[in-house]
Amino acid sequence: MREPVIAGNWKMYKTTGQAVQFAEELKAADLPGGCRVVICPPFTALHAVAGILKGSPVELGAQNMHHLEEGAFTGEVSPLMIRDAGCRYVILGHSERRQYFGETYRGVNLKVVSALEHRLVPIVCVGETLQERESGRTEEVVSRQLAGSLAGLEAGQAGRLIIAYEPVWAIGTGRTASAADAQQVNRFIRDLLAESFGRDTAQTVPILYGGSVKPDNAAELMARPDIDGALVGGASLDVGGFTAIIRAAAGY
Numbered sequence: 001m002r003e004p005v006i007a008g009n010w011k012m013y014k015t016t017g018q019a020v021q022f023a024e025e026l027k028a029a030d031l032p033g034g035c036r037v038v039i040c041p042p043f044t045a046l047h048a049v050a051g052i053l054k055g056s057p058v059e060l061g062a063q064n065m066h067h068l069e070e071g072a073f074t075g076e077v078s079p080l081m082i083r084d085a086g087c088r089y090v091i092l093g094h095s096e097r098r099q100y101f102g103e104t105y106r107g108v109n110l111k112v113v114s115a116l117e118h119r120l121v122p123i124v125c126v127g128e129t130l131q132e133r134e135s136g137r138t139e140e141v142v143s144r145q146l147a148g149s150l151a152g153l154e155a156g157q158a159g160r161l162i163i164a165y166e167p168v169w170a171i172g173t174g175r176t177a178s179a180a181d182a183q184q185v186n187r188f189i190r191d192l193l194a195e196s197f198g199r200d201t202a203q204t205v206p207i208l209y210g211g212s213v214k215p216d217n218a219a220e221l222m223a224r225p226d227i228d229g230a231l232v233g234g235a236s237l238d239v240g241g242f243t244a245i246i247r248a249a250a251g252y
């Protein structure tokens with residue numbers, strides 16, 4: 001049985017003070033067992049939030065990183081730095097990074113390899129645009145993205161990943177993929193992982209769904225066999241909504 005994972009992607013929201021307040025409230029909330037909970041605040045709040053989360057089962061992740069440990073790369077943050085700030089997870093290849101910051105899957109691949117070398121758990125995002133879905137290319141696109149970002153990995157490394165299927169048209173739009181559609185793509189991703197890394201590895205990798213996950217649609221999504229949790233954007237900014245999603249996931 002794969003333990004569900006609920007990861008909150010805060011994007012460019014919350015000052016340090018707001019992030020600390022959220023972390024204190026989440027720590028004090030009565031969270032159910034049986035669900036891994038990760039929050040991914042902006043870089044500026046990581047260290048302070050790590051301090052609050054000490055002794056709590058809630059874990060910490062970053063939203064991006066450079067693949068090198070240090071160097072003349074103005075504006076970038078390295079795997080050593082996010083580890084130092086208290087992170088165990090890092091979101092890689094989010095569609096907003098690809099859309100607005102020119103990230104490619106070749107670049108994502110370097111980051112995935114580096115994150116694993118630094119004992120970080122990469123949350124690797126894949127997902128098609130609306131145009132790609134409407135032209136029937138979802139599987140082709142997702143399989144190319146997955147092959148690109150996981151190139152060169154061995155089964156042992158792949159077994160330490162988390163994958164998030166995030167259809168671009170469902171992110172921040174209020175349009176969720178139907179649970180049946182999300183299950184179909186998540187299942188397809190698991191089959192691809194099995195082809196590349198073997199069935200045992202594929203069975204252990206949590207495959208999340210992301211894109212307008214809310215308290216009122218979470219349970220239906222989580223009930224599907226290949227949806228092992230959610231990467232939550234907007235609804236992760238509010239402690240009440242986020243804990244409701246965690247409860248929905250813990251029920252499966």
Ligand code: PGA
Nearest residue numbers: 171172211212232233234
């Ligand atoms: P959303 O974002 O939940 O606000 O749609 C999800 C994400 O971008 O990870």
